Amino acid sequence: MYYDNFVLPFTIGLITLLVYLCVRYYKWIRSFPKIDRIKIRRGLFSRKTLVSIKEIFMESLLHHKIFKTNPVLGYMHMTFAFGWFLLIIFGKIESMVYHTSAFNPPYFAIFFRYFHPAKETFPGSETFAFIMDLILSFLLLGILLAVIKRFYSKMFGMKRTTKQRPYDLLVLTVLWLIFPARFIAESFSSGINGGGSFLTHSAGEFFATFLPLRNLSYGAWWTYSSLLGLFFLLLPFSRYMHIPTEIVYIFLKNWGVEQRKQYNGFSEIQTNACSRCGICINTCQLNNSCDIKDTQPVYFLRRLRNHEDFSVQSENCLLCGRCEAACPVGINLNAIRLSTRPDLTRVTKETYAYIKPKAQAETPAKVAYFAGCMSHLTPGIIRSMQEIFDKAKVNYTFIDEEEGVCCGRPQAICGNWKAAKVLMDRNQERIESSGAEILVTSCPICYKTFKEDYTLKIKIMHHTEYIDMLLQEGKLPLHKNDLKTVFHNPCELGRGCGVVDAPNHVLEQVSQRIPTRYDGKNSLCCGGSLANTVIDSQQKTKISTDTVKAYSAYQPDVIVTACPLCKKTLGKTSTSVPVKDIAEIVAAS
Amino acid sequence: MNFWGFNISETRSINYDTNDKDMLIHVLQEVPSCKLCIECGGCTAGCTAGRLTSFNIRKLQMFMKRGENKEIREELHKCMLCGKCILVCPRGVDTRKMILSMMKYIKNNQK
Numbered sequence: 001m002y003y004d005n006f007v008l009p010f011t012i013g014l015i016t017l018l019v020y021l022c023v024r025y026y027k028w029i030r031s032f033p034k035i036d037r038i039k040i041r042r043g044l045f046s047r048k049t050l051v052s053i054k055e056i057f058m059e060s061l062l063h064h065k066i067f068k069t070n071p072v073l074g075y076m077h078m079t080f081a082f083g084w085f086l087l088i089i090f091g092k093i094e095s096m097v098y099h100t101s102a103f104n105p106p107y108f109a110i111f112f113r114y115f116h117p118a119k120e121t122f123p124g125s126e127t128f129a130f131i132m133d134l135i136l137s138f139l140l141l142g143i144l145l146a147v148i149k150r151f152y153s154k155m156f157g158m159k160r161t162t163k164q165r166p167y168d169l170l171v172l173t174v175l176w177l178i179f180p181a182r183f184i185a186e187s188f189s190s191g192i193n194g195g196g197s198f199l200t201h202s203a204g205e206f207f208a209t210f211l212p213l214r215n216l217s218y219g220a221w222w223t224y225s226s227l228l229g230l231f232f233l234l235l236p237f238s239r240y241m242h243i244p245t246e247i248v249y250i251f252l253k254n255w256g257v258e259q260r261k262q263y264n265g266f267s268e269i270q271t272n273a274c275s276r277c278g279i280c281i282n283t284c285q286l287n288n289s290c291d292i293k294d295t296q297p298v299y300f301l302r303r304l305r306n307h308e309d310f311s312v313q314s315e316n317c318l319l320c321g322r323c324e325a326a327c328p329v330g331i332n333l334n335a336i337r338l339s340t341r342p343d344l345t346r347v348t349k350e351t352y353a354y355i356k357p358k359a360q361a362e363t364p365a366k367v368a369y370f371a372g373c374m375s376h377l378t379p380g381i382i383r384s385m386q387e388i389f390d391k392a393k394v395n396y397t398f399i400d401e402e403e404g405v406c407c408g409r410p411q412a413i414c415g416n417w418k419a420a421k422v423l424m425d426r427n428q429e430r431i432e433s434s435g436a437e438i439l440v441t442s443c444p445i446c447y448k449t450f451k452e453d454y455t456l457k458i459k460i461m462h463h464t465e466y467i468d469m470l471l472q473e474g475k476l477p478l479h480k481n482d483l484k485t486v487f488h489n490p491c492e493l494g495r496g497c498g499v500v501d502a503p504n505h506v507l508e509q510v511s512q513r514i515p516t517r518y519d520g521k522n523s524l525c526c527g528g529s530l531a532n533t534v535i536d537s538q539q540k541t542k543i544s545t546d547t548v549k550a551y552s553a554y555q556p557d558v559i560v561t562a563c564p565l566c567k568k569t570l571g572k573t574s575t576s577v578p579v580k581d582i583a584e585i586v587a588a589s
Numbered sequence: 590m591n592f593w594g595f596n597i598s599e600t601r602s603i604n605y606d607t608n609d610k611d612m613l614i615h616v617l618q619e620v621p622s623c624k625l626c627i628e629c630g631g632c633t634a635g636c637t638a639g640r641l642t643s644f645n646i647r648k649l650q651m652f653m654k655r656g657e658n659k660e661i662r663e664e665l666h667k668c669m670l671c672g673k674c675i676l677v678c679p680r681g682v683d684t685r686k687m688i689l690s691m692m693k694y695i696k697n698n699q700k
Contacts, residue, residue: 344692351666354642373637373671406637406669414670414689423669530672533689536622537681568676 002115006222007107013229014106020236021244028265029252036257036266043255052254060246061085065328069279073156076149077277079142081243087135094128110228113186114221118195126197133199136186139179146176162278162298164239171238174231181227185220188213239302242275246329249273259332261417263339270331274301280323280333285525289543290535292316297323297333304340314340316534318543319413320525321495341415347422355405355426357433364435367396367466368458370450372443373406374564380580381442381564384587385463391587392475397434405430409449413531420453428454440466442583444492444563445530451497462493464562467586468502471509479589483511486556487582488547488570489523490563503562503582510589514554524550526561528569541573548574560585608656612694616653619690625680626650632674632684638667646674646684653691665691 029040043049058064061082067074088109095109096102098116108115153161164172183200190196191204191213207213235241249269257266276298286292293299295316303310317337324333345351369389375381389396405427411420431439431454438459441447447462461469470476487507493499500520507513518524527543548570551559559579561567571579617623630647638644644667652660665688674684 344689344696345666346696348666352669354638354667373669373673374676376637377635377673377676403641404637405641406671408669410670410672410685416670419666528676530670530675530685533683533686537683565672565676 002104002108004114004221006218006225007105007111008225009222009229010110010225010232011105011107011229013232017232017235024236025248025269028268031265032257033260033264039256040252048254048256049251052251055250055254056247059250059328059330060243063328065330066277066279069326069328070156070158072145073149073158073277076142076145076156079138079145083135083139083142087132087139090128090131090135094132097124097128098122107225111221111225113189113195113200116195118190118193129195129197129201133197133201136179136183137199140183143176143179158278158282162276162281164276165302167237168239168276171231171234171240174227174234175240178224178227178231181220181224185217185224188217188220192217239274239276241272242329245269245272246275249329249331253330259335259339261339263336267336267339270329270336271301271305273329274298274331275329276302277328279326279328283322283326285320285322285527285543285546286316286318286532286535289527289546290539292535297327297331297337300337301331304336310340312534315532317532318491318525318527318529319531320491320529322491322522322525325495325521338413338415341413343415343418345411345416345419347418351419351422352426355423355430357426358430360433361397361435365395365397366436367394367438367440368399368431368434368436369396370399370407370431370439370441370443370446371404372400372441372446372564373404374445374568375442376400376404378564378567378581380584381567384581384583385440385442387587388467388470388476388583391477392470394470394475396440397436399431399434407443407446407449408453409445410530412449412453414533424449424453428456431456438466442564442581444490444496445565448492448496462497462499462502462562463583464493464503464506465499467583468506471506476586478509480510481589483585484514484555484557485511485560485585486514486516486551486554487519488526488551488559488561488566489518489520490561490566491523491525491529493562494523495521506582506586507560510586511560514556516551516554518550526563526566526569528565530565540569544569544573548577548579552577558585603655603657605656609658610656611698612658612661612691613653613656615694616687616690619693620683620687622680622682623650623687626682627680629679631677631679632682635673635677637671637673638669642667644668646688649691650687661691662695665695 063074063077063081066077091109091112095104095112149156149161186196186200187203187207190200191208196204252266252269259266278298280297281287284296286295295313300310300313303313314337319334319337321334327333369385371382406423407427408420408423411423436458438461439450439456440461440463441450442463444462450456450460471478485507487503489500489503504513524547525543526547527540556577559570559574559577560582561570561579562582567579567581628647632646633639636644636646644664649661649664668688670685670688672685678684
């Protein structure tokens with residue numbers, strides 16, 4: 001039988017890890033709400049599982065999303081994940097071919113070079129040795145890149161890399177040492193017995209010239225096994241917990257499990273699935289404009305995971321969603337952050353009792369227009385929308401012309417869901433009493449909550465979508481002019497609701513739209529977000545100034561946005577270029 | 590003793606020395622920009638809730654500075670937190686955060 005005492009650290013580490021993971025995941029999944037557990041049961045034997053496996057291959061192994069962010073960074077992550085994976089797979093195949101049985105102990109494949117007498121050949125033994133050496137060299141190159149990244153992160157397109165705690169640095173070092181240890185152990189064995197291929201064989205011959213390999217070889221295998229065992233034991237309490245957890249998360253996500261308003265087991269799984277790659281640090285405008293370095297998801301999730309105080313970090317976020325769009329793991333960063341904000345309101349019968357229901361409309365109009373609170377501070381938007389309705393001869397009713405009610409989202413983004421629900425119910429009653437078929441709103445904040453939290457049965461459109469529809473139907477007379485425009489897509493509209501094409505269509509038809517690198521879901525936050533209650537007005541102004549600078553660099557005649565709050569915030573800091581709403585541009589054309 | 594058969598109205602004097610300034614201290618610590626307020630009332634003029642009810646941010650913060658916390662407790666929950674007032678404020682007072690921090694104080698000091 002192939003056995004030696006040095007396999008013990010590895011075997012014990014692996015078994016402990018597997019038992020720990022099973023218990024952990026079982027506990028987390030059991031804490032899910034019932035509806036999510038039913039979804040898991042339904043999804044288990046469906047096509048969704050196959051989709052998940054494909055996604056795991058693309059993301060957990062190839063890291064295809066990181067490649068999109070930066071090729072060198074992607075390559076580094078890929079060598080680690082995919083390289084290690086190939087090493088395990090090919091090692092296993094090699095051991096199976098040699099052993100002519102699928103059932104050999106797991107350590108046998110890992111320490112194959114130790115157990116296999118090199119002179120004994122088997123079908124394809126040389127090819128296998130070559131492949132294994134190739135993969136190992138691939139991995140060693142990855143480690144070299146990782147070491148370089150620690151010191152020169154700029155090379156990888158990152159202004160900053162994640163600051164790790166000492167414990168994580170220890171585990172990181174263990175991980176980095178595993179492959180050099182394997183390389184040394186294999187080369188030493190090769191130096192004594194022969195075997196190996198271009199890498200380990202030549203290295204072995206080289207070492208044999210000046211080292212007493214017979215005394216060192218056994219120790220090298222012990223080191224390799226101990227490092228593996230140590231890594232497995234430390235893994236669950238380090239950031240490398242993301243390796244198994246990301247796989248579990250991808251399955252759960254595809255089976256339809258959702259991040260709900262409460263922080264539950266699924267949030268825990270996502271928190272643990274964060275690899276702390278630090279891509280979110282670079283996209284965060286609080287980092288780039290205000291030099292705030294402790295609130296980015298990577299640090300926030302770490303605080304959550306380690307049960308450190310996160311009350312400030314929880315509130316110190318614009319919820320712009322730039323990190324969420326860039327996250328290679330696809331964690332619901334905004335929803336998790338929101339779930340940690342405490343509810344401060346107490347709801348009684350009196351709460352918002354002053355909002356009276358509206359009388360049912362006798363002759364319902366086709367379209368109901370809801371401007372939103374903020375639009376009442378930008379009368380230009382309201383006037384333009386009214387002009388557009390008139391030009392297109394649309395029969396509409398203006399819901400909040402006189403007595404507006406807030407949509408409830410501002411309460412919700414402070415965590416005050418109970419009060420938000422009361423507001424939403426009262427507002428929904430008022431909207432429904434209009435009897436309209438389409439609800440058009442000018443405010444992306446309202447738009448998002450109408451779509452996600454209300455149970456309205458009518459069609460809900462943001463005014464960009466509505467104008468786009470009118471243009472497509474040919475109901476709106478149009479004159480293209482020479483105005484050069486750039487489009488600033490509001491966070492809640494582009495990233496929040498996925499409305500990207502409609503505003504671009506509209507702008508291309510009425511003006512000369514200049515494409516920018518901030519188009520669509522890459523747009524910058526204006527800084528005026530109500531979600532952040534920590535930063536002060538100067539810091540907000542700083543973010544907004546930087547945003548204006550970024551868009552003005554394309555030298556447009558006008559910066560166009562589609563949100564009253566963005567218009568107001570950007571308009572305050574943009575001194576040379578006017579900021580207008582898309583409705584105003586259309587109405588003026 | 591009131592032996593004339595008339596009600597004598599409660600005193601309207603405000604004693605800055607004896608009034609409860611606890612909330613004020615808490616809010617000023619969390620929202621230092623409150624000190625910048627010039628009581629112009631712009632926040633109240635644009636207020637969404639103020640259009641439908643007697644809710645008045647300017648008054649609220651005046652109550653807070655006087656230490657009349659009972660009145661605040663009665664009024665505060667009318668706010669919808671829509672944030673219009675921040676955009677209106679000419680002094681850069683984070684009015685919305687002021688309300689939130691009052692809510693927090695009341696929640697933590699409930700009797």
